Amino acid sequence: MGLQEYVSALITGAGIGSMYGLVALGYYTTYAVSRTVNFAQGASLMLGAVMTFTLSTQWHWPAWLAVLVALSCCGLWSYFVEVIAVRPFVKRSSDAWLMATVALGLILENVVLFSFGKDPRGQSSSLLQQGFDLGGLRLNALQVLIPLAGFGLALLLALSMRLTATGKSLLAIAQNRNAARLMGINSEKMIGLAFALAGVFAGVAGILIAPLYTVSAGMGTIFGIKAFAAAILGGIESAAGVMAGGLILGILEALLVTAVGSTYAQMFSFGLTIVVLAVRPVGLFGKRSINKV
Numbered sequence: 335m336g337l338q339e340y341v342s343a344l345i346t347g348a349g350i351g352s353m354y355g356l357v358a359l360g361y362y363t364t365y366a367v368s369r370t371v372n373f374a375q376g377a378s379l380m381l382g383a384v385m386t387f388t389l390s391t392q393w394h395w396p397a398w399l400a401v402l403v404a405l406s407c408c409g410l411w412s413y414f415v416e417v418i419a420v421r422p423f424v425k426r427s428s429d430a431w432l433m434a435t436v437a438l439g440l441i442l443e444n445v446v447l448f449s450f451g452k453d454p455r456g457q458s459s460s461l462l463q464q465g466f467d468l469g470g471l472r473l474n475a476l477q478v479l480i481p482l483a484g485f486g487l488a489l490l491l492a493l494s495m496r497l498t499a500t501g502k503s504l505l506a507i508a509q510n511r512n513a514a515r516l517m518g519i520n521s522e523k524m525i526g527l528a529f530a531l532a533g534v535f536a537g538v539a540g541i542l543i544a545p546l547y548t549v550s551a552g553m554g555t556i557f558g559i560k561a562f563a564a565a566i567l568g569g570i571e572s573a574a575g576v577m578a579g580g581l582i583l584g585i586l587e588a589l590l591v592t593a594v595g596s597t598y599a600q601m602f603s604f605g606l607t608i609v610v611l612a613v614r615p616v617g618l619f620g621k622r623s624i625n626k627v
């Protein structure tokens with residue numbers, strides 16, 4: 335293997351890793367405000383890609399409108415998951431929300447399977463044809479756009495959390511829900527908003543990666559699992575940590591695929607997550623919490 339192949343793998347890995355991080359950012363957002371996660375995140379990713387493909391390619395809607403409607407549906411879907419599969423169980427102090435979110439993700443996947451079909455479809459994009467040369471390496475515009483979008487949205491979330499009233503409300507709930515309630519903050523509304531935001535993040539990831547893969551009902555399953563692995567690897571209580579975890583996972587996978595093949599890359603990425611959890615349970619960039627008694 336030549337140096338050029340590894341540089342290409344590094345760029346590809348950074349793009350895919352930023353999408354892992356973007357989906358993982360949804361896990362962080364919901365965990366921070368509610369101490370729960372939406373294991374139907376992968377289904378939200380798939381929904382964004384499938385709806386954009388259907389509206390833009392099959393129904394010939396303008397691309398911007400198809401993306402807007404798809405992301406709106408992703409947000410509404412994730413809000414629905416919180417209301418139906420998370421909120422009732424949290425009120426009863428039950429951890430059954432974990433399986434309930436998994437179940438809703440599987441239900442959506444099967445609904446799409448019967449309505450969209452089981453055959454994968456190729457999503458065309460003009461960004462794949464637009465490109466430039468970098469040191470003898472040919473890059474397309476999508477390879478540049480994906481990491482820019484991923485880290486740009488992460489930065490936008492960080493700024494919004496600190497500079498907007500809604501963001502400050504989310505931070506207040508994350509720090510102390512009871513105190514936030516006494517200050518007049520509607521915690522249920524804010525938690526629902528956090529889930530909707532997580533769904534939009536996953537939808538953006540699905541739309542961006544669709545031209546690089548194929549669009550299908552099952553495309554979100556493995557991607558959602560890897561994104562959760564990235565969140566655990568980086569530290570699910572740290573926004574920067576989950577993005578870094580996604581980047582590390584994506585780059586390592588791409589380099590290993592180039593060096594030894596995809597089978598070993600999958601084994602190594604999940605094996606690495608287990609090792610990190612054994613050595614550092616809070617993840618690479620997470621902080622240990624201090625319990626006061």
